[in-house]
Amino acid sequence: MSRKNHAPARQVMVLYTGGTIGMQASENGLAPASGFEARMAEQLAALPEMVVPQWSFREMSPLIDSANMTPAYWQRLREAVVDAIEAQGCDAVLILHGTDTLAYSAAAMSFQLLGLNAPVVFTGSMLPAGVSDSDAWENVNGALQALGQGLAAGVHLYFHGELLEPTRCAKIRSFGRNPFAALNRARGGEAASALPAALDYRQPKQLANVAVLPLFPGIGAAQLDGLIDSGIQGLVLECFGNGTGPSDNADFLASLQRAHQKGIVVVAITQCHEGGVELDVYEAGSRLRGVGVLSGGGMTREAAFGKLHALLGAGLDGNEVRRLVELDVCGELR
Structure with missing residues (x-):
C-alpha cells in the first residue's frame, strides 16, 4: 500500500483492546492486562532517536483475548475511533488487537468506517511485550512510524514491517512473526458508483x-x-x-x-x-x-x-x- 502524498499524522489515538501484545501471566495462563500505556511510553522513551507522532491512549473496556471479539465490540470500537477523530482532535488511530480475530476486525471496520477522512491502523503481536524475542514493540513502533510518514485515509493492517489491505488478507499461520498474508483472490469486481x-x-x-x-x-x-x-x-x-x-x-x-x-x-x-x-x-x-x-x-x-x-x-x-x-x-x- 502506497505511503506517498499523504499527510503525516501528528496526533495519534492508541486504542488498546487487549490481546497477546499486552498480556501478562495469571493463574490460568496469559491474560489481558492493564498498564500498557506506561509500558509503551517507557520503551519509546528509551528510543529518543526514533521519530513518531504525538500520541494519546485509551484503554477499551473490557480488555479481551481477541478470541472473545464480537460484532457488538466492533460497534464500541467504531464509536471510539469517531470520538478520537471528531472530539479528541486526533488525525489518526492505532488499534492494538489480538491476532486471532484481528483480520476479522480490521475488515469489519473497513466497512464500518466508510467515509472517514483519517487513517486507522490495526496491529498486535504474536508474543507479549517484554518477553524474549517479542515482536510487540517492533509492530507498535513500526505502525506509529508508518502513520508519521503518512497513510491514506481508511483502514490498514500493519504487521512485521508490512502494510496489508484488511479486506484482502487473513491470518494464515498460528506461529512466527509474520502470521498475516494477502490472499491471491480474484479481482475485477465492478465498483459501486455511490454509497447510501x-x-x-x-x-x-x-x-x-x-x-x-x-x-x-x-x-x-x-x-x-x-x-x-x-x-x-x-x-x-x-x-x-x-x-x-x-x-x-x-x-x-x-x-x-x-x-x-x-x-x-x-x-x-x-x-x-x-x-x-x-x-x-x-x-x-x-x-x-x-x-x-x-x-x-x-x-x-x-x-x-x-x-x-x-x-x-x-x-x-x-x-x-x-x-x-x-x-x-x-x-x-x-
Missing part, C-alpha cells in the same frame, strides 16, 4: 446476525435449516472451488430457496486460498444462483462477514443490500 448515506461512518449501525457455513461432502438440508431457523439475516456460504455445492440435493436447494424467501442474504465465497466464485461456470454453481445465492467473487471470509454486518446493520432495503453485496465498496472485490 446510511453506510457513512457517522451513522450508527444496528447489530446484525450473520453466520458462516463451510460446505463439506455430505452436507444436507438439516445443517442449513438449523441456521436458517436461528434468526440469521445473512449467511456466508463457503463453497467448493469457484462456487459449487451439492446441486443434486433437492432438499438442500429447497432450503436455500427458503432462506431467500425469508429475506436472508446468502453470499457464496470460495474455500480456496486463491481465486474466487463464478456461479455461472458450472451447473452446480448456477443452480445456487437460481435459488437466490449471491456471488461473493474473490471476497475473503473476513471481508464477506464484515460487509454483511455493515450492509444489514445500516438498515438498507433488502434489494439494496443484495445489489451492494456484488459491488466493490472498499477494495474487497477489486
